[in-house]
Amino acid sequence: MRIGDLATSTRVSVRALRYYEEQGLLTSARSESGQRLYGSAAVDRVRLIQQLYGAGLSSKTILELLPCVDAKVSTPESRERLVAERDRITAQIAELVVARDRLNDIIDMTSRPNPQCDYA
Amino acid sequence: MRIGDLATSTRVSVRALRYYEEQGLLTSARSESGQRLYGSAAVDRVRLIQQLYGAGLSSKTILELLPCVDAKVSTPESRERLVAERDRITAQIAELVVARDRLNDIIDMTSRPNPQCDYA
DNA sequence: CTTGCCTCTGACGTCAACGTGAGGTTTTAG
DNA sequence: CTAAAACCTCACGTTGACGTCAGAGGCAAG
Structure with missing residues (x-):
């Protein structure tokens, strides 16, 4: 899916998604022409990020903690x-x-x- | 009491207290020389303001609601x-x-x- | 092929609740 | 009397999570 689709399905702005990537919280594959491509797992990832932001964590803190979630360690x-x-x-x-x-x-x-x- | 005393007893910075006044949330009498003077009621007022800020209300919203508290209406x-x-x-x-x-x-x-x- | 929407990368703007320093007066302790 | 501490009014700086605009390229439909 492209960034607009991800934005729609997570109700997060395109700008915010690019910001998350900029902060290292979200990764994307790129098409030939440089457009961002996401798998369906990205939806859950964005939801998690939103939840942590909502809980008052900063980008920096989230960045520190996401690897734990991914590695389960x-x-x-x-x-x-x-x-x-x-x-x-x-x-x-x-x-x-x-x-x-x-x-x-x-x-x-x-x-x-x-x-x-x-x-x- | 003067602003430093109020700051001490509420654990709110002097700058913040001046800011509250600037926003119309807190009033003060002034001494001959222009220094702010507060009654003991100011302590509770500041605590209330802090509580509302802590709850995520903006200055603008608090400003709208304080008169209700004061007038009880x-x-x-x-x-x-x-x-x-x-x-x-x-x-x-x-x-x-x-x-x-x-x-x-x-x-x-x-x-x-x-x-x-x-x-x- | 062109119209119209989507996407890209910069890069500046925003907003709130103060922090911080300048430059100057006032109050207080000794 | 004097030096330190507290106070005053500007007024610019800070921070985070984006918003927004500019200028340019990409992509399915008719």
């Missing part, structure tokens, strides 16, 4: 990195839960009929 | 906005949970003794 350093990121995500989830509760409080507080406006 | 538009942000956070939490599980899978997968290396 982690060095002590990369394992440490993985655990650190997981813990960071856990902490961030906790933070988001607190913030959501806070927003809910605000919603409740501001949605309750205002006493000053109540009929006596 | 929300217009239909702002209520809609609050609910939308809450739902976005909920979705993001779900995304993070998925990503964390994915990371855990990777950790497990790469930490298990490699079969190819096992003694027969």
Whole structure:
């Protein structure tokens, strides 16, 4: 498949896909004329990358960790990195839960009929 | 209290506090000589701002919502906005949970003794 | 063969939340 | 009184993940 097809099936922009390749996260075969060609496995690869980006990992970090996924092996350093990121995500989830509760409080507080406006 | 004190007690940089004021999120009285002066309520205000930033809200969004908090009243538009942000956070939490599980899978997968290396 | 969409490689633009340094005033400790 | 520390206002720098435009070539349809 060509880059436009991959973009469509992953809902990721063409620019982003080229960026991923630039960062070393995604590889592609090239046609005679230089166009990028991808196998179907690329779809899953892009999804994984998106998921890790979504979790707040940087290109650099993802680049370090992808080889582990591919080789199914982690060095002590990369394992440490993985655990650190997981813990960071856990902490961030906790933070988001607190913030959501806070927003809910605000919603409740501001949605309750205002006493000053109540009929006596 | 002066800006340095507020920075210390909230663990937010002086620059950030000035930035919050620039964005209209934080107000300050001024001394004769022009230095910012804050009441103790400013600490909670900054904490709230930090929490909302941490939840991924932008200055602009926070600016829209703070008056609701202060007045304890929300217009239909702002209520809609609050609910939308809450739902976005909920979705993001779900995304993070998925990503964390994915990371855990990777950790497990790469930490298990490699079969190819096992003694027969 | 040409029209129109896809792709290519640069390379500059963007946006948000600050960081950082300049150059100058104010407050505080000794 | 004086030196250090804290404060002030500009105003440019930073970072990451792309967006966007330019200029040029590639590819299936009619």
